[in-house]
Each structure stands twice: as structure tokens, then as C-alpha cells.
Amino acid sequence: MERKEFLRGLGLAGLGALTIPVIKACSSDDASSSSTSTTDTTQATNTGGSTNTSCSVTSSETAGPFPTKSPSSLVTANIVSDRTGVGFTINITIKNTNASCAVLAGAIVDIWHCDKDGYYSEYGGTSMQSADFTSAHFLRGRQTTNANGLVSFTSIFPGWYTSRATHIHVHIYNASGTSLLVTQIAFPEGSGSAVALVNASTANGYTKGLSGYTYNASDNVFSDSVANEMSTVTGSVAAGFILTHTINVAG
Numbered sequence: 516m517e518r519k520e521f522l523r524g525l526g527l528a529g530l531g532a533l534t535i536p537v538i539k540a541c542s543s544d545d546a547s548s549s550s551t552s553t554t555d556t557t558q559a560t561n562t563g564g565s566t567n568t569s570c571s572v573t574s575s576e577t578a579g580p581f582p583t584k585s586p587s588s589l590v591t592a593n594i595v596s597d598r599t600g601v602g603f604t605i606n607i608t609i610k611n612t613n614a615s616c617a618v619l620a621g622a623i624v625d626i627w628h629c630d631k632d633g634y635y636s637e638y639g640g641t642s643m644q645s646a647d648f649t650s651a652h653f654l655r656g657r658q659t660t661n662a663n664g665l666v667s668f669t670s671i672f673p674g675w676y677t678s679r680a681t682h683i684h685v686h687i688y689n690a691s692g693t694s695l696l697v698t699q700i701a702f703p704e705g706s707g708s709a710v711a712l713v714n715a716s717t718a719n720g721y722t723k724g725l726s727g728y729t730y731n732a733s734d735n736v737f738s739d740s741v742a743n744e745m746s747t748v749t750g751s752v753a754a755g756f757i758l759t760h761t762i763n764v765a766g
Contacts, residue, residue, distance in 0.1 A: 555716075555753035560707030570616035573762045574740035576699045579684060580643055581635040583655045586625040586686070593669040596653035599720055600631040600671030601713050602755030607700075609664045609687060611766035618664025619766045621690040626668060627655040628683045631720050633676030659690075672713045672756055674721060680734040681710050687764050695764040701737050701744045702758075704730055709748040709756045716752050 583589065605626065611619040629635050632646075636655060640647035654673075658666035675681050683700040704710050714721050714728070731737045737744060743763075750756035 556751050557707075557712060558751050559703075559709040559712055559748055559756065560705070561703050561747055561749060569743075570610075570612055571743070571763060572612050572765050573696065573698050573743050575696055576736055576740075576744075578686065578697050581627070581638050582684070582686070583625055583627050584637050586655070586657050589625075589652060589655050589657050591656045592658055592667060594626070594654050594656035595669060595671055596636075596651070598630045598653045598671050600674075601716060601719050601721070601752055603670045603672040604755065604757045605668040605670055605683065606757065606759045607666050607668075607685065608759075608761045609660050609666075609766075610761060610763045612763050613765050616763060618660075618662075619764065620660055620662050620664060622660045622664070622695070622764070622766065623657060623688040623690070623692065624660060624666045625655075625657045625686040625688075626683055628670070628673040629676060630654055631671060631674040633674045633723075672709065674723070675714075675728055677727065678729050678735070680704070680729050680731045680737060682734075682736070683758075685762060687762065689766055695766055696762065698762060699736060699744060700746050700758070700760050701731055701734075701741050702746060703748055709750065712752055713756070719752065 607624060607626070609619045609622045609624065610616040627635070630653065634644060634646045634648060636648045636651040636653045638644050639649055654670060656668055658668065660666050673681050673683065681702040684697075685700060686697045687695045689695055702708070702710050711725065713719075714723065714725050731741045734741075746758045746760040748756055748758050
């Protein structure tokens with residue numbers, strides 16, 4: 516792995532309007548953040564929004580140091596496994612720039628992201644990740660786009676880790692299995708965003724808050740390309756959140 520690629524990695528959705536329950540239910544209001552007091556039913560303010568409206572290929576990114584080792588063995592829409600956290604639906608639409616950005620049916624989409632504590636499955640026990648999850652396969656999955664170019668996953672809202680903003684990794688292949696794009700999905704940030712609300716939810720196990728958090732503008736993966744990697748996130752801690760995102764590939 517090239518040093519630049521390693522450092523970028525280390526710097527380290529139809530369900531439509533359907534909401535999903537919190538994976539780990541809570542009966543009381545979330546803990547207050549340092550600047551605002553939030554409750555479970557507070558609706559997220561989408562301070563970003565998917566802006567990749569032009570018919571150009573979405574930015575490519577490193578797969579990072581923790582890519583899925585055998586993605587073909589993880590064909591599933593529910594990627595929660597034994598992880599707990601705030602409920603999360605991931606809706607991703609794939610479009611083909613070689614066909615005037617018409618939706619791309621039959622594309623294979625792999626996703627993976629960290630748990631609420633910032634840990635990845637299939638890795639660990641090293642200086643890069645102390646917690647050893649080498650035998651676990653949580654928060655990783657593969658789906659094939661439907662006639663609307665859509666894949667949907669049920670998950671939990673990702674946490675974060677040092678030097679990286681909240682994100683999801685995506686690897687897209689054509690129906691024959693040829694790699695088309697490796698990219699990442701960014702999340703809206705700021706007061707009232709899902710990132711802020713979730714990370715204030717100590718009742719659901721998000722205990723780090725945002726102290727030491729790396730924002731998109733300073734993230735060495737997103738800082739130069741966040742515009743066409745930004746998602747839309749709606750919902751609340753109580754009802755769960757829904758991410759909607761479009762990725763353009765040269766299919």
C-alpha cells in the first residue's frame with residue numbers, strides 16, 4: 516500500500532421515508548451535549564446534503580486499512596450483527612455516467628463502517644486497532660442494485676475514531692464483478708446534525724461525544740472532495756436515522 520494511501524485511510528438506501536427502531540432502546544432523554552440540550556425525538560438538521568447533482572463520477576478514495584476481506588461471503592441487507600447503537604438505514608443509488616447518469620441496475624455494492632466505538636470487524640489486536648475483532652464480521656455487507664439502481668442496508672449509526680470524520684466505505688462493481696469505484700460517504704455536521712445528536716446519546720452507548728472529533732473540512736480524505744461525497748441524513752435518535760446518497764460510476 517502506498518504511504519499516501521495508507522495515511523489517508525489511517526486518518527483514520529428502497530426504504531424511502533421508512534424509519535427503523537433504535538437497535539438499543541432507551542427510555543430517557545439523551546445526555547446533553549456541551550452546547551445544546553437534545554432529546555430522543557429531536558429531528559436532525561441536515562446541515563450538508565447530497566450535492567453530487569452533476570453527471571460526473573464520484574470521487575474515488577482509498578479503501579482504507581480495513582477493507583472487507585471476503586465480501587462475496589457477506590451478501591446481506593442487515594449488517595448489524597451483535598453491534599448496538601442508534602438505528603440506521605442506508606439507502607444508496609448508483610447511477611451510470613456512461614448512460615447520462617441513468618440508474619444502474621445489477622451493480623454490486625459493498626459497504627463497511629466502524630461501530631459506535633470506532634472499531635472495525637475482521638481486524639484488530641494491533642497498533643492500528645487495539646480491540647481484536649479478527650473473527651467478527653459486523654457492519655459489513657453486499658447487495659445488488661434493483662431496477663431503480665438502489666441498495667438498502669440496516670445498520671447502526673457509525674461512531675468515529677481519531678483523525679477521521681464519520682464515514683462509510685463503499686466499493687462498487689459491475690454485474691460481472693469488475694471494480695468500478697471505491698469511495699466513501701460523508702455525513703452532514705454541525706449543531707443539530709445527526710452526528711451531533713447521536714454522539715450526545717450516552718444512553719445508546721455513544722460515550723465519546725465530539726471532543727477530539729475531526730470534522731470534514733479537516734479530514735484528509737474529505738477535505739478536497741466532500742461536495743460529491745456528502746449524504747443526506749434525516750430522522751431522530753428515537754426513531755432512527757436514514758441516510759440517502761447517490762454515487763455516480765462509469766458503468
